Amino acid sequence: MKIYTDSDFFRRASFPLFIDQYTIGKGEKIPSHSHSFHELMYVLEGDASHEMMGVVYQLKPGDLFVLEPGMGHSFQGTDQETKVYNVMFQRECLHHELSRLSEIPEFMKFFYLAPFLRMTSSFYPYTNVAGTSRMQLEAKLQTMEQEHKHRKPGFELLLRTQLIEMFVLVSRDLMQVQEAERDQSQQNQDWINLVVAMLKQQYTQPLQLKQFSRMCGMSPSSFAQKFKRFTGRSFLSYKQELQLQEACRLLHKTEKTILEVAQEAGYDDLSYFYRIFRKKMGMPPVQYRKKRVDE
Incomplete structure (x- = not known):
């Protein structure tokens, strides 16, 4: 092809x-x-x-x-x-x-x-x-x-x-x-399935819970409850996990700068990226990269 x-x-x-x-x-x-x-x-x-x-x-x-x-x-x-x-x-x-x-x-x-x-x-x-x-x-x-x-x-x-x-x-x-x-019989489960699939592809984009809730025809609170019940995590936590997985991959597999890694993982604020990364991974990005290289 x-x-x-x-x-x-x-x-x-x-x-x-x-x-x-x-x-x-x-x-x-x-x-x-x-x-x-x-x-x-x-x-x-x-x-x-x-x-x-x-x-x-x-x-x-x-x-x-x-x-x-x-x-x-x-x-x-x-x-x-x-x-x-x-x-x-x-x-x-x-x-x-x-x-x-x-x-x-x-x-x-x-x-x-x-x-x-x-x-x-x-x-x-x-x-x-x-x-x-x-x-x-x-x-x-x-x-x-x-x-x-x-x-x-x-x-x-x-x-x-x-x-x-x-x-x-x-x-x-x-x-x-x-x-x-509009078809009122659309099942909420189907929408959440589609949202999860979309997030796995578009997690670096500036997409917010309220955008998905409107798309699904739900209130933000109703969407948040259904999303957490289906995935076991909040919308923000789920999206952050995908972003951090990508950041870890870039730190390990490429020589991109920390700023480039943050931006490609969907973080526009570098200080926020450092704070979230340290909180979730237990160490700053530079130390994580060095540790993976030494392994």
């Missing part, structure tokens, strides 16, 4: 964002491939087949989805052309904006939780945008395509802005749909 990397699409490593419009020809087969970056795909017209994780889906106009790095997928054209927009980007390009967007439960589900929901048989991987929202979304994609093509001064800022506005628009659209179709 071919793996596309940053150098295949991004002109500059300092601005990892790319957009183009692609036409899947009649009967064209695009072999299975994956990417080292996120890919947002929007279907303008057509009905090509899209395969992910061994399941084949029929695309339709208005379908929108985000694929995480490493997700293999392929396409098969039908008897008509299928036109799509592809937006490739690294999450670091939108680090601060994504942190703010994560306060919106619908965005959390669309962007962060989808990889785990794909593991369930009942999950449909696309959001279909319709009506006024579709017109607005297509206008933003068209603007992004032109800005990326002509690359006039300030185009990077405009591309970021349009992409963030798209995420907000989609989140609001999802909110309306989910308010109309």
Whole structure:
């Protein structure tokens, strides 16, 4: 399976964002491939087949989805052309904006939780945008395509802005749909399972209990109680344990500085990292590294 990397699409490593419009020809087969970056795909017209994780889906106009790095997928054209927009980007390009967007439960589900929901048989991987929202979304994609093509001064800022506005628009659209179709029978246990799976992948991100509680449709206190009952630990304790495990691995397996280790493990405050590490491990990070080296 071919793996596309940053150098295949991004002109500059300092601005990892790319957009183009692609036409899947009649009967064209695009072999299975994956990417080292996120890919947002929007279907303008057509009905090509899209395969992910061994399941084949029929695309339709208005379908929108985000694929995480490493997700293999392929396409098969039908008897008509299928036109799509592809937006490739690294999450670091939108680090601060994504942190703010994560306060919106619908965005959390669309962007962060989808990889785990794909593991369930009942999950449909696309959001279909319709009506006024579709017109607005297509206008933003068209603007992004032109800005990326002509690359006039300030185009990077405009591309970021349009992409963030798209995420907000989609989140609001999802909110309306989910308010109309909310299924009250969703089991709390299923949500906690998904949250635990998500935490194991995203524990270095600035995700908080209140964000997960909103996403699950629970009050913070109810979510905290259910999380502790299921895992045996509080949300904060569980997240910290994952972060400290990563910090210990980096201290033992790499030569990164203590500051780099702290940041990669999800700690922005170095003094707080020192305090938590000493409290949990019984020694400061430098001593822990030396001890592991001497073993």
